[in-house]
Amino acid sequence: MLQIGKFNKLKVVKTVDFGVYLDGGEKGEILLPRKFVPEHLCGEGDEVDVFIYYDSEDRLIATTQTPKVKVGEFARLQVKSVTKVGAFLDWGLEAKDLLVPFREQNADMQPGNYYVVYVYLDFATGRIVASAKLDKFLDNVPPEYSANQPVDILVVQETSLGYKVIIESLHWGIIYHNEIFRPVKIGERLRAYIKQVRDDEKIDVALQPSGYDRIDPLSELILQRLEAENGVLPLSDKSPAEEIARYFQCSKKSFKKAIGALYKARRIVIDEDSIRRV
Numbered sequence: 151m152l153q154i155g156k157f158n159k160l161k162v163v164k165t166v167d168f169g170v171y172l173d174g175g176e177k178g179e180i181l182l183p184r185k186f187v188p189e190h191l192c193g194e195g196d197e198v199d200v201f202i203y204y205d206s207e208d209r210l211i212a213t214t215q216t217p218k219v220k221v222g223e224f225a226r227l228q229v230k231s232v233t234k235v236g237a238f239l240d241w242g243l244e245a246k247d248l249l250v251p252f253r254e255q256n257a258d259m260q261p262g263n264y265y266v267v268y269v270y271l272d273f274a275t276g277r278i279v280a281s282a283k284l285d286k287f288l289d290n291v292p293p294e295y296s297a298n299q300p301v302d303i304l305v306v307q308e309t310s311l312g313y314k315v316i317i318e319s320l321h322w323g324i325i326y327h328n329e330i331f332r333p334v335k336i337g338e339r340l341r342a343y344i345k346q347v348r349d350d351e352k353i354d355v356a357l358q359p360s361g362y363d364r365i366d367p368l369s370e371l372i373l374q375r376l377e378a379e380n381g382v383l384p385l386s387d388k389s390p391a392e393e394i395a396r397y398f399q400c401s402k403k404s405f406k407k408a409i410g411a412l413y414k415a416r417r418i419v420i421d422e423d424s425i426r427r428v
Contacts, residue, residue, distance in 0.1 A: 152177050154202050155221030155271060155278045160212070162196045172200065172212055182212040203278055205245040218242040219269050221278060224287075224304050224316050226266045226337025229259050239267065239280060254281035266306050266316075266337065284316070293321050293351055295344040298359045303342045305334055315342070315355060323353040330357065332399035358400065368400060368408040373417065373427070381427040386420055 152158060152175050160172035163179055170187055174180040182200055191198055200212035201220070218241045219225035227239040230247050237259035238247035250259060250267060259265060259282070267280040268287045281287070284306070295301070295317075303315040303323065312326040313334055325334070325342070334340075345354040375397065376383055385394060387409065391402040398405060409425055412418045419426045 151175065152202060153221075154204075154210070154276070155269065157199050157201050157220075159197050159199050162191065162194050162198065165193055172198070174202075174210065177210055180210050180212050182214070186212070186214045188214060201243075203243065203246065208277070211245060213243060213245070215243055219248075219267075219280075221269050221271055222319065224266060224268050224284070224306075224319055226264050226304075227280075228264050229261050232259060232261055237261075239265075241269075248278065248280050250280045250282060254279065254283055256282050264337065266304070288316065288320065288322050289351070291320060293317075293347050293353055295347055295353065297344060297346060299344045300359075301342055301344060301355065303340050303355060305336055305338045305340065307336065315340075317342075317344075317353060317355065321353055323355045325355055325357065329401075331395040331401060332357070358404070368398065368404060369412050369417075371398060372405075372408055372412065372425075376418070376425070376427040382424055384424050386423055386425060388422070 160174065160180070162170045163173050164171050167184075169184040170182050170191065171179040172182055180202065182198070188198060198214070200214055201217060202210060202212055205211040218227060227241055227248065229237045230240050231238045236249050236251040237255065238249055241248040248269065265282050266284065267282050268284055269278065269280045270287070271277070272279045301317050303317050305313050305315050307314040312324050312330065315323045315325060317323045340357065342355045342357055343359045345356045345360065347353050383397070385397060385405075387406045389402075394400065394402050394405045409418060409420060413420055417428055419428060
């Protein structure tokens with residue numbers, strides 16, 4: 151079945167001067183314009199991965215371009231224009247911008263500004279649209295995560311406590327300010343780890359796994375940095391936390407555990423104000 155707003159593997163049914171037509175099943179033949187036809191595509195029966203969407207004349211069309219977001223996903227996009235029907239976002243495709251109807255805006259969107267939106271198929275029209283009303287697309291299923299489970303997140307908003315994030319395109323979560331040891335940007339996609347799911351189903355996440363799971367990768371990173379710095383780094387277990395965070399985007403506690411493990415393994419020597427590779 152054809153999935154509009156996503157990539158589909160479709161067969162070529164005929165070739166014309168301006169492109170190739172693909173078998174869209176019950177949706178009929180769909181044009182892949184000539185400029186997007188891969189060089190290796192030879193003719194009828196060949197298959198190609200294409201993104202399917204509606205062009206500016208509301209006709210189904212195919213492209214080999216990769217959009218910034220697909221149906222069922224969240225992304226931070228820039229407003230290109232505002233018309234009487236809503237705001238149009240740049241989602242990386244040439245033929246048509248992405249519409250956010252006025253009813254799907256929390257406040258009037260302004261040209262040039264960026265907003266985090268969810269992309270979906272409007273059941274009434276069948277068209278691909280976006281919504282800035284994120285709450286109705288999140289926390290609709292119970293969170294089933296385990297501690298330290300790796301997850302993909304999208305950073306959405308800074309608050310007094312930290313940053314609100316979207317977890318696996320399913321749930322809201324939060325990263326607290328005192329657990330962030332590197333710059334974080336709105337709209338950034340990151341690998342994170344579940345810290346805990348609270349009794350009220352609120353979810354705390356962290357940018358690093360907790361406990362001893364952190365030692366190995368951080369220790370390896372320290373060894374790599376030592377290699378790049380001719381075997382010496384101006385850090386020790388007595389260095390300020392801010393200086394350690396600047397080098398390794400981690401807490402002083404994690405750094406001390408990591409260099410302690412390296413010291414026990416006889417990989418480094420810890421001096422008063424530096425560490426040295428053995």
